Amino acid sequence: MENEISELLTQKKYSKLREILSDMNPADIAQILEEIPQKELPVVFRLLPKEPAAEVFVEMDSDTQQLLIEAFSDAELREVLDELFMDDTVDIIDEMPATVAKRILKQTDAATRRLINKLLAYPDDSAGSIMTTEYIDLKKDMTVDEAFDRIRSVGIDTETIYTCYVIDRSRHLLGIVTVKDLLLNEKSEIIANIMDENVIFANTLDDKEEVAGQFEKYDLMILPVVDTENRLVGVVTVDDAIDVIQEEATEDIEKMAAILPSDRSYFKTSVFNTFRARIPWLMLLMISATFTGAIISNFESKLTIFPALMAFIPMLMDTSGNSGSQASVTVIRAISLGDIEFKDIFRVLWKEIRVAFLCSISLAAVNFIKLFVLDYLILNTFDPGKQIPEILVVCLTLFLTVVVSKIVGSTLPILAKKLGFDPAVMASPFITTVVDAISLMIYFGFASFILIS
């Protein structure tokens, strides 16, 4: 497809190109426009009819949008802006450098500009930041027929017309009526009689992640948003909720891997910004691991007497790290999905302890078989005189560290959440560093007790 289009472009077969593009979906056109040479971009964009052009514009990444805006005349810019929904306009302005943002605002009338500035002021993670201001409002004394007339008159411009909001004079939300309700009732029926007063709504300052959770829980298509005085100010649509869900999952995954979250895609993030997102945790964890090293240093003199103990260090560290990560990641995800709250901490602990016992018995047993049956009885690869006690130290350590790792891994995220930190930060790398130190202390503790005493 892309090849065909770039061929038509070099041959300047614009009418053929226009024909192909008119059959395509805006999201697909946007993808192609992001990849064609920059200088061709305005040419191709101008081939698109007005309405799809605006949709294509919204779907493009912000770098491509900026290139286009810079190529637009004021009239062209105004034409695209006129077709945009308010939330998309605000998102675009939010991503642009100050000079471009100013130029966009100059093309809007005073009322729109005030509204845009108000929307821009909502915190980044609030419901207000993802809502749009286009929706259909009805009065409760309207008839079904009048409601249809209102939908027809404002409908074309609103992002979704199938749920209408019944408001009073001061824009307080009284109830909702769906187009389905309207279709299934007599034309003369009064809205007040058919509206559903039991409305799920959000506040402008609600966390957008929680708002997205409401869509999931209640299977919503659209959710009204009210301000602090309970007046209807906008709606959040399900496509924006999906974007929030994906962003939050990506953010959690990044935090779990000790990366500072970013909201740009992989190739759109510069090398320096990727570096900046990764180095703080790498540095912090490296410094913490120095303390783990100090534990080894302390035991150094004894390790030179029992050098065979050294070879088990990676296995013990890795296994306890993995056990802790499994527990922490499971708990972090369950917190994100709303399955675990602080009050569940003892239930979690009780469950993890039982799981830990099963895991640690299995792991210690396999190790025992490997070390005792294979290495000791069959291959006999250990130095004589310190075989059975060493095997005992390794297996006991393995058993205890796995249990401790699961306990630490499962409770730290819950405690972090309670203390107001992000639980996702308590994931694999952090837990690994903590349980590494713990497992070495347990190891050397058993070694001192069993081998040296």
Added chain:
Amino acid sequence: MENEISELLTQKKYSKLREILSDMNPADIAQILEEIPQKELPVVFRLLPKEPAAEVFVEMDSDTQQLLIEAFSDAELREVLDELFMDDTVDIIDEMPATVAKRILKQTDAATRRLINKLLAYPDDSAGSIMTTEYIDLKKDMTVDEAFDRIRSVGIDTETIYTCYVIDRSRHLLGIVTVKDLLLNEKSEIIANIMDENVIFANTLDDKEEVAGQFEKYDLMILPVVDTENRLVGVVTVDDAIDVIQEEATEDIEKMAAILPSDRSYFKTSVFNTFRARIPWLMLLMISATFTGAIISNFESKLTIFPALMAFIPMLMDTSGNSGSQASVTVIRAISLGDIEFKDIFRVLWKEIRVAFLCSISLAAVNFIKLFVLDYLILNTFDPGKQIPEILVVCLTLFLTVVVSKIVGSTLPILAKKLGFDPAVMASPFITTVVDAISLMIYFGFASFILIS
């Protein structure tokens, strides 16, 4: 809320209870029903009016559903089933033990039973498994007015009525018409003239994750599904797409933490099943780490000569593990989101190498300052005679392992995907085990070359 309800229950104030429940959302009622005592469950459920009762039933977890079904008379069961959408019925049957499933099927008529069995036969991860068979179909020679009549006559039962599908005699999909289109056109207009023939659709056997991706890409509310002969057989709605998106994110996160994915929530998974999901990777990674231990064993005699080298092992292993995890997790998520494909492997590699250089220079520099300036010049804590070379070995190792870890971490998931494996499996724990071994080999390599030669 829960307290109030259990109080009303013990006082047997059923009419007050019914009143409270009638004002609540089905998802909230379901949550409460999951937590009240089992013997009260059927009593409370029977207080609900018919339509919300079915919605509440769908929202409950499968254990509670099973308890209720077992308490239902055949007539009650049929009443609930009659109100369910086909996809929900199939999901419920799928989760029930064989005897319960049989009892449900017995309450349905032969045609429904055939349809249910057909839907049950779709693979678990296919579009067919999440679609429902309720939708509105139109003929292309209908008028707008006739279309509205059809919506009114079948509308109440369909999960979404706002997008109608135009089909021919053999049920081939010709186009779509939205209720918005119908509202904005004359009543006498012919459907064929206003339908959009440019329809995005899925096949029954398409991967449900890809189908969910289409919702995200094209901002869909509903997506038609056709069979291998291109006949319309069902639709997927956006609420099911959201569930798929959440499930897939959870699955990826679980795999990244070396856990076999499960589709039940944390507390719904038994201790034994949690153990079963975690032990395979723990065991495999423990055994792999034994090989890392073997690398240390090989170097054991030299380590006893340079015991100070031992203390750096945790720091080097952890830092390389974290560097590798960061790269692999970033790449895995980008693959999931469709940002990275196999053809991008060299672009990824080039980016990761540059990021790795920045990271490794910073980390090595901090280590050098700590070891040379702080430990050597100021505190002078090293044994004399092997100070500068040891510092050199540690810093060079750190530099090289971070670069190698990022390369391994970023390319393995892409290669795994190309070979048909799940890239998420190449995440933190696996990468950690691989780069642990690599970093120790590099460390001992430098140590042999610089210190011993």
